[in-house]
Amino acid sequence: MVMAALALLHNPILRNSEVKIMAKRIALAFCLLAVVTVVAAAQAPSATRFSMGGNSNVTQEKKSLYTRLGGYDAIALVVDDFITRLATDKRFERFFAGFSTDSKKRLRQHILDQFCVAAGGPCVYMGRDMKTTHTGLGITEADWDAAAKHLIEALDKYKVPQAEKDELMAFVGTQKKDIVEK
Numbered sequence: 001m002v003m004a005a006l007a008l009l010h011n012p013i014l015r016n017s018e019v020k021i022m023a024k025r026i027a028l029a030f031c032l033l034a035v036v037t038v039v040a041a042a043q044a045p046s047a048t049r050f051s052m053g054g055n056s057n058v059t060q061e062k063k064s065l066y067t068r069l070g071g072y073d074a075i076a077l078v079v080d081d082f083i084t085r086l087a088t089d090k091r092f093e094r095f096f097a098g099f100s101t102d103s104k105k106r107l108r109q110h111i112l113d114q115f116c117v118a119a120g121g122p123c124v125y126m127g128r129d130m131k132t133t134h135t136g137l138g139i140t141e142a143d144w145d146a147a148a149k150h151l152i153e154a155l156d157k158y159k160v161p162q163a164e165k166d167e168l169m170a171f172v173g174t175q176k177k178d179i180v181e182k
């Protein structure tokens with residue numbers, strides 16, 4: 001269509017004729033259409049997309065870890081179980097002995113908020129940074145491993161899939177350097 005319009009435009013016999021004016025308009029309309037298409041493509045949202053496998057054309061935005069974990073209540077269940085395991089582990093007695101019920105609740109809330117934020121959830125972490133909180137507690141590599149094991153067991157209890165478990169543990173791992181002292 002555009003080629004035909006251009007051919008008419010360059011035809012010397014049709015100079016200034018109505019056909020030529022019409023051809024000009026057609027060519028102009030196609031140019032405008034091309035510009036609009038390019039601009040629209042450039043402004044399309046660049047969300048992460050993944051294929052639903054095979055030759056399927058179905059695409060979908062990748063959900064946040066927060067959503068994939070099941071949201072706030074699901075994360076809270078895991079954190080509650082994690083805290084219970086920590087608080088009842090004889091190895092950790094020296095850390096949590098003397099903690100009031102309210103102090104345990106505060107710790108629980110801080111960990112929950114921290115995980116929620118890390119997973120992309122609509123929460124705010126109001127606790128202190130990990131270095132400030134843990135410096136002086138003398139947490140060892142073995143303590144760290146035991147705590148990580150408790151968290152994995154809590155995630156397993158609620159059947160959190162491997163991919164989501166790995167993502168949360170990767171976040172927790174980034175804090176190790178600020179928590180472990182020996």
Ligand code: HEM
Pocket residue numbers: 092095096107110111114126127128129133134137139143144147148151172175179
């Ligand atoms: C699994 C990795 C860990 C995470 C994600 C974590 C996270 C946290 C958070 C968010 C707080 C609260 C910060 C605040 O009160 O402002 C905290 C406090 C605390 N953590 Fe950890 N922690 C981890 C490992 C450990 C380990 C291995 C121990 C010792 C066995 C430990 C002992 C404590 C204690 C005793 C407090 C309270 C400190 C205080 O209130 O003065 N944490 N932790």
